[in-house]
Amino acid sequence: MYFSLATIVSLLLFFSFLVILVSKGKKQIKLPPGPWRLPFIGSLHHLIGRGLLHRTLRNLAQRYGGVMYLQLGEIPVVIISSPTIAKELLTTHDLAFSDRPQSTSTNIIFYNNKDIAFCPRDNYWKQMRKICNVQLLSAKMVKSFGAIRKDEISSLVSSIRSTRGPPINMTENIFWFTNSVTCSAAFGKMFKDRDEFIKLLKDIFILVSGFDVADLFPSWKLLHKLSGAESRLMNVHKKVDEIMEDILKEHLENKATRNKGIGDQFGGEDLVDVLLTVMEDAELECPITNDHIKAVILDIFVAGSETSAAITIWVLSEMMKNPNIMAKAQKEVRQVFRGKKNYDDEENLEKLTYLNLVIKETLRLHTPVPLLPPRECREQTDIDGYTIPLKTRILVNAWALARDPESWHDPESFIPERFENSSIDFMGNHFEFIPFGAGRRICPGILFGLFNVKLPLAELLYHFEWELPYGMNPKDLDMTETHGLSGAKQNDLYLVARS
Numbered sequence: 001m002y003f004s005l006a007t008i009v010s011l012l013l014f015f016s017f018l019v020i021l022v023s024k025g026k027k028q029i030k031l032p033p034g035p036w037r038l039p040f041i042g043s044l045h046h047l048i049g050r051g052l053l054h055r056t057l058r059n060l061a062q063r064y065g066g067v068m069y070l071q072l073g074e075i076p077v078v079i080i081s082s083p084t085i086a087k088e089l090l091t092t093h094d095l096a097f098s099d100r101p102q103s104t105s106t107n108i109i110f111y112n113n114k115d116i117a118f119c120p121r122d123n124y125w126k127q128m129r130k131i132c133n134v135q136l137l138s139a140k141m142v143k144s145f146g147a148i149r150k151d152e153i154s155s156l157v158s159s160i161r162s163t164r165g166p167p168i169n170m171t172e173n174i175f176w177f178t179n180s181v182t183c184s185a186a187f188g189k190m191f192k193d194r195d196e197f198i199k200l201l202k203d204i205f206i207l208v209s210g211f212d213v214a215d216l217f218p219s220w221k222l223l224h225k226l227s228g229a230e231s232r233l234m235n236v237h238k239k240v241d242e243i244m245e246d247i248l249k250e251h252l253e254n255k256a257t258r259n260k261g262i263g264d265q266f267g268g269e270d271l272v273d274v275l276l277t278v279m280e281d282a283e284l285e286c287p288i289t290n291d292h293i294k295a296v297i298l299d300i301f302v303a304g305s306e307t308s309a310a311i312t313i314w315v316l317s318e319m320m321k322n323p324n325i326m327a328k329a330q331k332e333v334r335q336v337f338r339g340k341k342n343y344d345d346e347e348n349l350e351k352l353t354y355l356n357l358v359i360k361e362t363l364r365l366h367t368p369v370p371l372l373p374p375r376e377c378r379e380q381t382d383i384d385g386y387t388i389p390l391k392t393r394i395l396v397n398a399w400a401l402a403r404d405p406e407s408w409h410d411p412e413s414f415i416p417e418r419f420e421n422s423s424i425d426f427m428g429n430h431f432e433f434i435p436f437g438a439g440r441r442i443c444p445g446i447l448f449g450l451f452n453v454k455l456p457l458a459e460l461l462y463h464f465e466w467e468l469p470y471g472m473n474p475k476d477l478d479m480t481e482t483h484g485l486s487g488a489k490q491n492d493l494y495l496v497a498r499s
């Protein structure tokens with residue numbers, strides 16, 4: 001059957017007319033403004049090859065506003081860069097925006113997102129957040145890990161003391177410290193595969209925090225295979241799973257012996273013990289299995305260790321760059337600790353007022369998670385006069401909020417004193433400063449993380465004088481941030497320690 005050209009044109013005109021009529025019948029939605037888009041890739045050309053993502057997004061937001069719309073491949077994304085709009089999103093509309101989108105990498109690593117950080121906001125997430133707040137990361141539990149922290153810090157101090165002269169890779173040492181503390185807290189002191197496990201965690205962090213282009217084209221299944229990322233993820237996952245299975249087996253055997261009253265080979269209760277006890281609770285709304293336990297424990301490592309290590313390294317770097325700040329913080333630590341028999345009691349950390357200001361200012365200037373992990377819109381919502389359609393991904397640029405010139409005086413400079421006599425805190429109430437996020441999804445590990453930052457800093461200031469290697473001028477210290485989604489320092493920090 002053949003149609004003449006005139007018939008085809010008439011049909012096309014008829015259908016276009018129908019489409020216009022139908023769309024006029026629907027309520028018009030007003031998307032937030034954003035840069036121009038290309039077919040297929042959308043706005044990707046505004047981001048690729050333009051440097052660090054959070055900086056590029058801030059530059060675009062300066063042109064298009066605090067709420068900006070991008071089309072990244074097949075994914076609609078809204079970027080929030082204004083404290084007022086962040087507040088509206090994370091308080092008034094938090095319920096609509098507390099879901100997480102699913103991605104291939106987190107699905108593979110976290111046992112089909114059976115963890116807390118990347119799982120959707122469902123009853124399972126609610127149950128696990130509660131267990132996290134009340135048991136795993138409660139103030140009581142975190143304080144009970146004080147002995148582990150003391151042990152690990154004294155190994156770090158001894159190892160630095162024994163170096164006697166040559167530059168020390170502080171980035172590696174601090175990363176090892178935070179992971180060792182987390183390992184002992186999660187698995188107990190007798191964990192035999194610790195070194196292998198910590199190495200694998202580094203790989204996981206790189207794979208999970210990368211910007212995987214394949215995730216932007218979910219319908220192109222082949223792209224995931226071609227990029228090679230999937231097989232790398234499966235490989236690491238398999239190795240980590242074998243180690244974690246062994247840990248669970250050992251803990252179950254230990255629990256059985258303990259129940260028989262034969263004694264405890266592992267020392268006090270660790271996070272795996274707590275989760276195994278939770279697993280036995282027949283009243284749980286969402287029963288948990290070994291995979292859930294493994295996913296939650298991995299979460300604690302991935303979400304907690306790199307962030308704490310990154311911020312500690314930035315504090316050290318900023319103090320090396322600003323010798324006056326270093327001198328003031330060191331004087332305070334020595335005054336507070338001097339003459340005390342138990343100087344390393346963690347209560348003393350609270351008395352380090354100036355060091356706490358330095359940490360706060362570092363969290364502002366070097367936001368460890370510059371773009372908060374993506375949220376997904378679960379119902380169409382109006383924000384600041386614009387419509388955010390269902391399933392849109394939301395990226396809150398916490399880094400941009402912390403440098404917003406309308407909220408901060410001289411935002412690019414490192415000035416710890418700005419927080420003196422200021423009520424601004426990082427508990428998710430001041431939207432110009434949300435290094436731990438805000439709303440229902442706010443970080444549950446703030447206390448655990450802060451102990452892992454304050455303790456090594458205080459001890460390193462107390463025991464050593466610090467110098468840059470090879471007579472380097474503090475002005476020349478490289479402060480470049482890494483690529484990827486973490487805001488860590490790109491190059492390792494090397495320092496010379498004098499006892």
Ligand code: HEM
Pocket residue numbers: 116117118129137299300301303304305307308311368369372373434435436437438439440441442443444445446448449450453
């Ligand atoms: C300085 C250290 C840390 C920083 C800067 C940090 C930052 C963050 C941020 C920005 C989020 C996302 C919040 C949001 O979406 O609004 C988050 C979530 C999370 N963090 Fe932390 N974190 C730190 C330490 C820790 C530690 C030590 C742990 C565990 C021991 C931890 C466990 C988690 C978990 C489980 C989530 C997911 C929460 C959810 O989605 O419900 N974090 N963290």
